[in-house]
Amino acid sequence: MIRDITIGQYYPSESVIHRLDARIKFIGTIAYVIALFLFDTFWGFLPALFWLGMIIVLSDIPLRFIAKGLKPILFLLIFLALFNLFLTPGEVIAEWWIFKITDKGLENAGFMALRLMLLVIGSSLMTYTTTPSQLTAGMESLFKPLGVFKVPVHEVAMMMSIALRFIPILLEETDKIMKAQQARGADFESGNIFKRAKALIPVLVPLFVSAFRRAGELAEAMEARCYHGGKGRTKLHPLKFAARDYISLVLIVGFVVGMGFMP
Amino acid sequence: MLPCIGQEEARIERDKALVRFENVTFEYIRRDEEGNVDSITTALDDLSLHIKKGEFVAILGSNGSGKSTFARHINALLKPTEGKVLIAGMDTGDDDKVLDIRQHAGMVFQNPDNQIIAETIEEDVAFGPENMGVPTAEMRQRVDDALKRVGLYKKRLASPNRLSGGQKQKVAIAGILAMKPECIIFDEPTAMLDPSGRRMIVETAQKLNKKDGITIILITHNMEETVGADRIIVLEKGQIVMEGTPRQVFSKGDRLKELGMELPVVTELAQRIGLSGCVLTREEFVDAYKKALR
Incomplete structure (x- = not known):
């Protein structure tokens, strides 16, 4: 699955x-x-x-x-x-x-x-x-000292964990878009490598559009739940x-x- | 002197309102590449409205009526172009108060997938309290309590990807509950759900209102969901065009249809077959029908 x-x-x-x-x-x-x-x-x-x-x-x-x-x-x-x-x-x-x-x-x-x-x-x-979430949490804490050099450690860790959460969702969506395009006669399986790569464009464009839309909505939802960066954050599992x-x-x-x- | 006292009481009553919109106007300004104003869309037009603590208010309106813009003003995601929005007495224009306001007024969005941040359910519910800086021991308690209230405690360690749409929305609700809000805004929470998921979410919202006294503001397309509300507000072009109890609003079916909305199915049916009075639920329909037969 x-x-x-x-x-x-x-x-x-x-x-x-x-x-x-x-x-x-x-x-x-x-x-x-x-x-x-x-x-x-x-x-x-x-x-x-x-x-x-x-x-x-x-x-x-x-x-x-x-x-x-x-x-x-x-x-x-x-x-x-x-x-x-x-x-x-x-x-x-x-x-x-x-x-x-x-x-x-x-x-x-x-x-x-x-x-x-x-x-x-x-x-x-x-x-x-x-687990990936433990790993990101661990890396965030280990690399925290780099914050002195203005490295956005918390932000990168947050990006990694969000990426991990959205990988299955975007995979599912890719699958859906591919099926939708196939239903309209798109052909992903024949031709040489260039032809096949070109055939993926009608999959990638809607996927990108939807990923950006999702990102916007997610940012709004995070803000609505008081997200304001790593400052003053506590953890459920410290x-x-x-x-x-x-x-x-x-x-x-x-x-x-x-x-x-x-x- | 008497009218003066009356006015004073009215003012106190008004100040007590949890959500206050005072002549709010909001404009979406679209600019072209050079930064010149291309077009201005007025989403809220001189809107004034008060919502009391503990009220269950349903907001109706067709697409582009300003419902979502209205919702986003309540927890300071958007700020009015003109006028004032006060939540529990705090001005959303005051940047220092924004986090406080968002804790008071939580928001559940339409798309269940795009508002879950963490990889396990309990971590997602903890996201709000984590941002607020709640100590770990208390957070554990809040998260468990919130998950029990929506009935997902047993699944707390599962991945959100394994849940149905309705359950995902419940996770979102639990995430808000863990922040101990006074008010929850639902922005079309059922638009992407199947009928059983819809029922689940509306019932949860009603339970939170009745049992815990949380103020609910439900924005929806679906008339059936508004039947249990204390008050219905119908928006059109950023203004309030109808307001009242469900019975008052649904008895003016023609006006609603003019505004591009349908009556709840039972109400419509009762009117079509000529039953007297305004019928809202199945039970009322059965009663009215029996009465008519006699």
Whole structure:
């Protein structure tokens, strides 16, 4: 169903990781990504894998679900691995026609593929365990200091959450407009790519018009409910650090420092 | 001396009115690219009107009669070109009072989708109180209470996208209730709903008026919805052309038709078959019909 689309594929559960403060998860993800680039031998993967494995176990997310998340980058992964495999100079260990596999190439391909996989799994774990609204709230609070430099942090966060709310509505509307145009003989399926792109114009124009109309009405409704920017706003679900968040923070710092010592 | 006292009482009575329009004129000014005035449309024309606390007022009018412009003046989304609008004694022209006025007079709009801001129902209901800076503990209470009053408490964690049109409008009403308003303006809330959704919203509005004493201003196209009102005001070209109880207004069916409106179906039917008196509801129709048979 088009209504059920969520961005970032949230996997609902009540695990410890799900209940962690969104800010901690955000900081943890950034720290983890940095840590993945702190070592250059295979030994470094041991603690990284252990760390990732621990989070996966704690987060209650089935491995099947995580493997599914790797699918979109599968092509990129194979592509990069092959290039590394065949194009790295070094001592030749296998040779066939014009293809040469070198020891260095094998090492590079494995290293690169492993690092990329860990990178993607680690960062998607954040979106699996955090709802989009928690994520925007967390980012708003984390980036608040940027307000000093006149960065409109609250406004951007508000825009993100409104965008998230309207994605399913606009998708539904696109569907409706496409059907209406098809009923009048529009053809979206034949012809080359340019023809098809051109055929989308009668869909996009009404969609834009309606999106602007919606935006106007929404702005009016927000104003009618006393919206006047982020000043003096309180929250129904304020972000608050619990004991588990402080413990996680200590663990994250420990992990990154430890990774810094890996060869 | 006596007439003087009478006048004084009338003045006090008038000052007590929750919503006061004093000779309000509003013009939509359309400008061309160079900023010259292209055309002026007068949406409200020297309109004066008082609505008392606890009243249920229905505003009728054909398209372009100024109904929506009128509604937008009550919670300071629009400000009069001339004249004054006072809500609970506060002037909508006073910028410091705007937030206070919007808290006093909440507004439910026509399109259910375009007034829901958050991704879960309870967060959307909390949007108004959040803007007002209500402390979290009290907010929780207000949100739960508002959701219980419209009967959506069990669904509080669901996404608004899963609700029917009528339920979405109820979320919008709960969002206003959480702000503890004295007055709710409904701007054609049922225009995009199916019949069961319509009934749901009108019944909710009536309940809020009777049980909680909230002043209701219902703007509508649909005559059936106005039958339960204390007073009906008919607008045409930004002026009040008819005013009175539903019975008074609907007994002048010809005038209404001149203004481009239809009578409620039962009233029309009763008049066509020649029943005496002005019939407003099904029950009254049955009674009048039985009486006529005898």
